[in-house]
Amino acid sequence: VTNEPEADVLVIGAGAAGAALTWRLSTAGARVLCLEQGDWVDDAAIPKGHLDWEVRGRHYWNPAPSIRGREVDYDVTNLGPNPVDPFMYCAVGGSTVGFGAQYWRLQPSDFRTHTLDGFGVDWPITLDDLMPYYDLNEREVGVSGLAGDPTGPPREAPPLPPNAMGAIGRRWAEGFERLGWYWWPQDSAIVSRDYRGRPACTNRSQCAFGCPQHSLSSADVTYWPQALKAGAELHTRARVRRITLSADGRASGAEYYDRDGRLHTVAARRVVLCAGGIGTPRLLLMSACAGHADGLANSSGQVGRNLMVHAQSIVAGRFEASTESYAGTVGAMSSRQFYETDPANDFVRGFIVAGNRGYSPLLTALQVHTWGKEHHALLEHHLDHDATVYVCGDDEPEEHNRVELDPDRLDAFGLPGVTTTYEQSQNSRRLTEAAIGRATELCMAAGADSVRDFGVAPGFGWHLMGTARMGSDPATAVVDADHEAHDVPGLFVVDGSSMPTGGAVNPANTIQALALRAADRIWQGRRD
Amino acid sequence: MAFDRVKPPPEAGKGPSPEATYSREFGSTYVPPDEVQGYVTLNDQEQLALAAWADRLIPAEAPWPSASEVGAPMYADNCAARSPLLRAMLLRALSVVRAEAWDRRRADFGDCAGSEQDELLTELESSAHAVLFELVLELVFEGYYRAGQVLEVVERQTGFRIRGPLEGTALEPFEESLLERVRTLPPAYIQVP
Numbered sequence: 001v002t003n004e005p006e007a008d009v010l011v012i013g014a015g016a017a018g019a020a021l022t023w024r025l026s027t028a029g030a031r032v033l034c035l036e037q038g039d040w041v042d043d044a045a046i047p048k049g050h051l052d053w054e055v056r057g058r059h060y061w062n063p064a065p066s067i068r069g070r071e072v073d074y075d076v077t078n079l080g081p082n083p084v085d086p087f088m089y090c091a092v093g094g095s096t097v098g099f100g101a102q103y104w105r106l107q108p109s110d111f112r113t114h115t116l117d118g119f120g121v122d123w124p125i126t127l128d129d130l131m132p133y134y135d136l137n138e139r140e141v142g143v144s145g146l147a148g149d150p151t152g153p154p155r156e157a158p159p160l161p162p163n164a165m166g167a168i169g170r171r172w173a174e175g176f177e178r179l180g181w182y183w184w185p186q187d188s189a190i191v192s193r194d195y196r197g198r199p200a201c202t203n204r205s206q207c208a209f210g211c212p213q214h215s216l217s218s219a220d221v222t223y224w225p226q227a228l229k230a231g232a233e234l235h236t237r238a239r240v241r242r243i244t245l246s247a248d249g250r251a252s253g254a255e256y257y258d259r260d261g262r263l264h265t266v267a268a269r270r271v272v273l274c275a276g277g278i279g280t281p282r283l284l285l286m287s288a289c290a291g292h293a294d295g296l297a298n299s300s301g302q303v304g305r306n307l308m309v310h311a312q313s314i315v316a317g318r319f320e321a322s323t324e325s326y327a328g329t330v331g332a333m334s335s336r337q338f339y340e341t342d343p344a345n346d347f348v349r350g351f352i353v354a355g356n357r358g359y360s361p362l363l364t365a366l367q368v369h370t371w372g373k374e375h376h377a378l379l380e381h382h383l384d385h386d387a388t389v390y391v392c393g394d395d396e397p398e399e400h401n402r403v404e405l406d407p408d409r410l411d412a413f414g415l416p417g418v419t420t421t422y423e424q425s426q427n428s429r430r431l432t433e434a435a436i437g438r439a440t441e442l443c444m445a446a447g448a449d450s451v452r453d454f455g456v457a458p459g460f461g462w463h464l465m466g467t468a469r470m471g472s473d474p475a476t477a478v479v480d481a482d483h484e485a486h487d488v489p490g491l492f493v494v495d496g497s498s499m500p501t502g503g504a505v506n507p508a509n510t511i512q513a514l515a516l517r518a519a520d521r522i523w524q525g526r527r528d
Numbered sequence: 529m530a531f532d533r534v535k536p537p538p539e540a541g542k543g544p545s546p547e548a549t550y551s552r553e554f555g556s557t558y559v560p561p562d563e564v565q566g567y568v569t570l571n572d573q574e575q576l577a578l579a580a581w582a583d584r585l586i587p588a589e590a591p592w593p594s595a596s597e598v599g600a601p602m603y604a605d606n607c608a609a610r611s612p613l614l615r616a617m618l619l620r621a622l623s624v625v626r627a628e629a630w631d632r633r634r635a636d637f638g639d640c641a642g643s644e645q646d647e648l649l650t651e652l653e654s655s656a657h658a659v660l661f662e663l664v665l666e667l668v669f670e671g672y673y674r675a676g677q678v679l680e681v682v683e684r685q686t687g688f689r690i691r692g693p694l695e696g697t698a699l700e701p702f703e704e705s706l707l708e709r710v711r712t713l714p715p716a717y718i719q720v721p
Binding site: 109169 | 690
């Protein structure tokens with residue numbers, strides 16, 4: 001057992017939130033140490049640097065940890081009537097290393113859903129609290145987009161113009177126009193021009209398979225280089241087994257195993273958990289101890305509860321003309337026409353309708369799933385002629401949707417895996433049905449000759465939220481408005497798990513804005 | 529997204545058979561193209577049966593080559609060889625179809641007529657052994673759609689630029705004039721206190 005020097009702040013997890021928070025704190029002068037279970041992504045291993053990128057993406061790059069099964073991963077088994085298939089990477093940059101980079105802001109109403117609609121809980125902060133941090137995050141990350149969307153509050157212009165539109169982008173725009181809906185070019189964390197040493201996107205498409213040229217603004221190429229330059233320390237292959245407490249009950253550091261399984265302890269004045277919507281509750285539950293028998297910071301019983309994954313689905317439209325599915329950023333044109341609650345609906349809250357790109361050869365073949373003499377004809381019918389509409393809606397936090405430890409599936413050093421249990425609510429089901437209907441309308445208005453959809457509960461686990469939520473009441477929330485645990489002074493949770501509700505948009509921008517704000521609150525609130 | 533799929537993985541209950549969750553083996557079974565030098569697991573009869581099976585899944589139809597013509601069965605063998613579970617499943621899959629062919633036709637699967645092979649595979653696909661069929665289909669499709677010879681045909685026949693994801697493509701930039709109508713619309717979000 002060895003001892004590390006003390007840090008002002010110990011950050012656990014080097015993903016979207018951990019990277020932004022570490023950068024902000026270290027540039028403010030804090031001594032920050034970050035422990036990351038995974039490693040840096042090796043550029044040579046990024047699938048899209050190779051002609052067989054689709055196969056690589058299904059094997060060692062697979063976004064499901066239980067499939068990827070690397071030594072640095074822990075197992076996730078997915079249960080319940082609507083099992084979720086989590087998308088999560090243990091790596092510097094976390095899940096951003098292969099994300100779609102659709103970079104939304106929440107709406108004012110997202111922070112008051114209980115007051116407005118009796119849905120979920122209200123946040124203890126408002127959009128105004130986050131606005132300067134969205135601005136800051138978008139500048140640091142290099143967001144491409146356009147100000148002026150009338151479906152959102154006035155905002156600072158993104159630093160870069162929208163990504164290239166392409167033929168399918170134009171088709172979605174025409175479809176939206178025919179329907180008379182609000183729409184806007186999709187904000188993306190993909191640089192449309194050279195930006196801070198990273199080259200402009202050249203429309204290599206299929207961003208989930210990584211970006212060898214680093215135009216995709218994953219946290220390993222945006223915040224981390226700057227954070228390290230500012231003096232932050234990052235230990236990779238550092239597997240935390242528990243958060244430690246001092247005699248007076250404050251968070252005091254962590255115990256972790258290095259890559260060889262050797263135990264280390266690190267002492268810090270503050271500990272910030274940024275391990276994601278599944279990893280964060282796992283660590284809190286693993287840190288159960290005297291006085292915290294049900295897990296650390298869990299007097300509310302809410303640690304691991306309220307797992308939200310958004311009400312999501314996809315409609316794939318088939319077009320006679322080419323959809324250029326080998327090119328372009330994931331997102332093209334999107335609409336918040338149906339974002340707010342409409343009393344005429346049989347559900348509350350709403351959804352986005354996002355016109356995206358098409359699919360790749362192997363994925364098309366597997367999806368169409370036809371073998372025999374029709375195989376080639378059907379591939380020719382769909383490949384480069386399909387394009388997708390992604391719908392994402394608000395998913396209500398419900399206690400029975402949860403993350404728990406799984407002592408039956410241990411990681412490489414004997415630490416427990418997790419199970420997720422998820423059952424889609426009736427509200428989410430009705431909302432998704434309506435969203436699929438609207439996406440189908442868009443496809444047809446854009447000229448599709450047929451559509452297929454993924455149903456109301458496809459199990460997409462791309463957005464993992466709510467499992468250590470913030471709130472003013474210690475009886476119902478794990479952390480307060482400054483992300484500090486109600487039960488444990490000096491312990492903070494900053495990632496998707498701290499979001500009380502999820503809005504109806506991809507959460508990466510919000511997670512990083514929350515992290516930047518939390519960094520300021522942590523540093524300004526220090527008393528040492 | 530790139531990993532969309534039609535149905536969730538079969539994990540609806542804790543403790544399903546390992547075969548039902550065979551995809552859990554995929555993380556450790558990637559085979560670089562230059563490492564596929566020959567069969568690893570299958571004997572001659574099994575190779576013939578798998579080649580016949582693969583060609584029923586993806587037959588030749590000019591200009592498309594068949595699965596066996598581009599080495600997809602050998603890829604499936606090499607991939608399965610990296611996992612004890614997949615290796616056992618592949619062998620069992622072949623054993624099942626060969627035994628069924630023998631029971632019905634007194635012939636090895638590879639020697640049955642194409643229509644008979646299709647009938648056997650169709651039955652297997654919806655039988656208690658469906659997961660074996662799924663594994664073979666998945667591996668054969670992978671082997672097929674990573675073969676350079678196939679990717680060239682993909683581009684010719686569909687227009688999907690195979691090197692687009694590697695080299696990039698010039699695309700039409702966003703045209704702001706398209707937003708002329710939307711810019712005239714009133715704000716559409718709810719202000720809250």
